[in-house]
Amino acid sequence: MITAVAEQQLRIALQAPLHLSIVGTPLKYEDLSIGGQHCLENMATAARPDWLRGRNALNGLLALVDPDADSALIEFPHACLSLTHDGGLAAAVAVSGVKGVGIDYEHQRPVDMCCTRWFLAPMELPEDSTELLRLWTVKEALYKSCPANNDLVMTDFVIMDPQAWQGTACCIKQPELQFRYATIAFADGLLSVSLCNQGS
Helix, strand or coil, X not given: CHHHXXXXXXXXXXCCCCEEEEECCCCCHHHCCHHHHHHHHCCCHHHHHHHHHHHHXXXXXXXXXXXXXXXXXXXXXXXXXXXXXXXXXXXXXXXXXXXXXXXXXXXXXXXXXXXXXXXXXXXXXXXXXXXXXXXXXHHHHHHHHCCCCCCCXXXXXEECCCCCCEXXXXXXXXXXXXXXXXXXXXXXXXXXXXXXXXXX
């Protein structure tokens, strides 16, 4: 129910037919492909629950965008899929017809003002420090939605109106790209989604 409501809110805010999957249950080992089992066995034990939750979230969407794909072998950034996990939850988003999509979920917690130089420009700094976590999720989603982000950092993305819970952004190193984002609040966290398109 929560997923359906959140999906509808994001569809309206971003004006895009996106699909959202939010799960708290890890995928079972026996439900992984042989390749997925091999990936899991070579992973640090502490990372396995989040990875398995992520595969579970992705599996709910693959039938919509790439039925033959193996969720264990998907690489990011991906043109129509993005994944996030935190606080015992994993969320995945799928959308077609864009250059890129990004998602970030963060469990509710304070963000130290000292960290802002890593993700915000001076003009993006909020007056209220409680806004920092929301801005972090927006910047993370923007970064993930950029198709070629290897040489980028979060401060390369500029939010046009940092106070807005939905709006537009640009990348100063790739000005030909246009970004739209939206954030929604849950009882215990914040989730942002960004869509990237080629500018006109």
